[in-house]
Amino acid sequence: MAHRFLSSANRFSARFAFIFTVSLSCTYLCYSIIFCRGTIMTNQGYEGKRCPPSKNAGGKKLLGKLDNCASLEVRSALDESAAQRGSNDLRDQSKAPGSFGGHWTEAKLRNMSVAQKYGNKKLPNALIVGVKKGGTRAVLEFIRIHPDVRALGTEPHFFDRNYDRGLDWYRGLMPRTLDSQITLEKTPSYFVTREAPRRIAGMSPETKLIVVVRNPVTRAISDYTQTLSKKPDIPTFEELAFKNRSLGLVDTSWNAIRIGMYILHLENWLQYFRLSQMHFVSGERLITDPAGEMGRVQDFLGLKRIITDKHFYFNRTKGFPCLKKPESSSQPRCLGKSKGRTHVQIDQEVIEQLVEFYRPFNIKFYETVGQDFKWD
Incomplete structure (x- = not known):
């Protein structure tokens, strides 16, 4: 009896061991399949990330020539360098040992050409x-033809109206510039904005400042003429310029009058900048x-004198100089219709009082x- 019981127990144990072994083998096989599939999928996903479409069309063409495409780490580093660090950082990286190794030196040097061609956005x-109304648009358009200057064409009004948007905005x-180029922008209302000097100095105390000034009486009449073209129902120039004309009391609260009190605004700027950092352009000489x-x-x-007499001609219709026809255009470059308006006629006695x-x-x-400036 005991022998039968032991024999039955041995058969049960053998069957259990067999079933357990088969189950374990199946489980191992399933895990192996899942693991291998996950590895394949991961590698495929990684391959998909290795060569993402470049955000920069020009950079895409150049980077597309790299053998077998750069790795994700290298591509990300190159894109970041091209957009933010520029060619100098890349030169330093190519010399120093790092995670890229010497194998990627050629790729980094190629990216230097991207930075050199397209440049970086700088303050x-x-x-x-x-x-x-002093001639700031003319100065901007004239200086923009210099190859070492890149300028924003519109007025951003950052330091007077949009300062809360931040320096990154x-x-x-700004246009992309190379290390050898100057980034420039124009907003003529900065000069009369009390907060502007402090804010600009906060950005960079070494910023160079250009101020285009003009006979303040002529400037005020030009300012009024522009406003009148937009708002025909405004009071006369005389009414706005004087609190009491018979007593000769000028209304300095009128912006057209106050802008021309240049010394008051300049004193505010000299609290934050040296006079040597400011250059004053004569609006009258800019014409003659x-x-x-x-x-x-x-x-x-600090630029080489490239803009010379050969770039200008005097437009008798408009009454001011224009740039001669560039090689890439069939037309000369003159300021728009809003420039050179015929001024409103003002009584000579009013002019003398001002x-x-x-x-x-x-x-x-x-x-x-x-x-x-010989305005008297």
Whole structure:
């Protein structure tokens, strides 16, 4: 009896061992299949990430020539370098040992050409800060033909209206520039904005500032003429310019008058910038001698004098100089229809009263900047 019981137990144990072994084998096989499939899928996913479409069309063409495509790590590093660090950082990386190793030196050097061709977005080195109706658009258009200058065509109004958007937003507006180029923007309202000097100095205390000034009486009439073209129902120039004309009381709260009190605004700027960081362009000489004025602007910016007499001709219809026809265009480059408007006729007695009003402000301005603009 005991023998039968032991024999039955042995058969049960053998069957259990067999079933357990088969189950374990099946389980191992399933896990092996799943593991291998996951590895394959992971590798496929990694391959898919190795060569993502470049955000930069020009960069895509150049990077597409790399043998067998760069790895994800290298591609990400190259894209980041091209957009943010520029060619100098890449040169340093190519010399120093790192995770890329010498194998990727050629790829990094190729990316240097991307940075050199397209450049990086940088905060401005120089600003045209004023003044309205002084000739700032002309200076901007003239200096933009210099190969070492890249300028924003529109007025961003960052330091007066959009400062809360932050410097990253401001930088994003700028054109791409190479290390050898100057980034420039123009917003003439900066000169009369009290917070602008402090904010610009906060960005960079070494920023170069260009101020285009003009006879304040002529400037005020030009300012009024522009406003009148948009709002035909505004009061007359005389009504806006004077609190009491018979007593000669000028209304300095009117912006068209206040802008021309240059010395008051300049004193605010000199709290944050040295006078040597500011260059004053004569709006009158910009018309009579554009090459001479632009020569001095180029000197101030540390540029070679490339813009010369050969670039200008005088447009008698508009009454100011224009750029001669570029090789890439069939038309000369002149400022738009909004420039060169015929000024509103103002009574000579009114003009003389304003000349007397501005005289002490002008004299102090001349003495401060060391330049006589001969507005009297």
